[in-house]
Amino acid sequence: MASVTVRGSVLCIMALANFAFVFVTGADFIRFISFRAIYHNITGDTVLCQDFIPWSVALHDSSVLRSLGVDLGLLALFTTQHSLLAWPPVKQACQSVLGVLNRAAYCFTTALALQILMHFWQPVTGAPCLWSVRHAPWSIWFPLLCFTLHFLCWAIICSIVIMFDYPELLGIKQVYYECLGLGDPLSQKSPRAQRLLSHLRHPVCLELWVVLWLLPALSLDRLLLAGSLSAYMAVAHSSDKQDLAYLRAQLDKKLQIFAEPHWSSADDHRNNSNHKTK
Numbered sequence: 001m002a003s004v005t006v007r008g009s010v011l012c013i014m015a016l017a018n019f020a021f022v023f024v025t026g027a028d029f030i031r032f033i034s035f036r037a038i039y040h041n042i043t044g045d046t047v048l049c050q051d052f053i054p055w056s057v058a059l060h061d062s063s064v065l066r067s068l069g070v071d072l073g074l075l076a077l078f079t080t081q082h083s084l085l086a087w088p089p090v091k092q093a094c095q096s097v098l099g100v101l102n103r104a105a106y107c108f109t110t111a112l113a114l115q116i117l118m119h120f121w122q123p124v125t126g127a128p129c130l131w132s133v134r135h136a137p138w139s140i141w142f143p144l145l146c147f148t149l150h151f152l153c154w155a156i157i158c159s160i161v162i163m164f165d166y167p168e169l170l171g172i173k174q175v176y177y178e179c180l181g182l183g184d185p186l187s188q189k190s191p192r193a194q195r196l197l198s199h200l201r202h203p204v205c206l207e208l209w210v211v212l213w214l215l216p217a218l219s220l221d222r223l224l225l226a227g228s229l230s231a232y233m234a235v236a237h238s239s240d241k242q243d244l245a246y247l248r249a250q251l252d253k254k255l256q257i258f259a260e261p262h263w264s265s266a267d268d269h270r271n272n273s274n275h276k277t278k
Contacts (some may be wrong), residue, residue, distance in 0.1 A: 011175045011178065015170075015172045015175040015176075018104045018105075018171065019172055021111055022108070022110075025114050026111075029118065032118045033211055033212065034147075034154065037222065038147050038216060049129035050126060050127065051128040051132070053126065058128065058220075061127070063126050064126045066122075067122035067123065067125075068122075068124065068221065070120065071122055071224055072224065074117040074120055075225070075228045077113055077116065077117070079232050081110065082110055083236070101171065101174075102174075103169075103171030104170065104171030104175070107169075122221065123219065123221050124221040127220045130220070131217065132216065146214050146215060149210060149214055150210070153207040153211050154207075156207050157207050173185045192246045195246075196247070205233050208229070209233070
């Protein structure tokens with residue numbers, strides 16, 4: 001009994017440590033994708049771009065090519081980790097070794113790959129921007145518009161992730177269920193939910209596209225980042241009509257749940273008023 005308690009405590013500590021690391025990485029990723037790109041200069045006059053350099057010269061510059069090569073290697077590292085560990089043979093092998101910590105280990109390695117990408121990312125400073133909003137009044141208003149839309153997109157992403165069972169997504173729920181002897185939480189979901197999660201494990205795509213592309217200035221390295229991640233999301237997500245029908249049915253149910261207490265309380269208030277009048 002004592003060994004079981006110690007094992008459960010160790011599993012819980014590892015799961016919580018993984019949650020803290022993933023949470024910090026998520027905050028760093030938001031800063032890397034949105035805030036740094038928008039607020040490098042609130043007027044949109046970013047010094048990362050050298051518009052006076054012709055493209056023919058920039059694309060033959062060794063420093064530009066070196067930076068793009070490093071960034072491309074970092075993107076390859078992230079996509080390889082994210083895809084290889086999700087490949088069924090590798091996933092089954094990791095499951096047999098790690099057991100209940102398999103999902104947590106996957107999230108940890110993903111966060112680690114993101115940290116490496118963000119830490120070693122090389123901005124391209126010797127090439128012009130593909131676009132840059134520089135003229136008033138848009139040089140002030142467009143960055144503010146970008147910030148507002150980025151904030152809304154990240155709020156939607158966080159809301160959707162929470163609705164899609166955030167503890168299970170990070171591997172915390174698996175450890176909790178293991179300690180209580182309840183089995184795998186994913187196996188207790190409906191077959192339609194399991195089918196959806198096998199096709200759409202991360203239910204955010206449009207919002208990430210917005211935060212990747214909607215910027216006051218688009219540098220060459222940001223083009224590489226946005227294009228690579230957008231293409232990866234388009235290829236990785238494979239939801240179909242059945243998944244969309246299930247999502248619509250679940251959304252309708254949630255809307256009914258939110259609407260019923262309101263109407264019920266309104267009806268009760270109306271009935272009490274009528275009773276008092278009588």
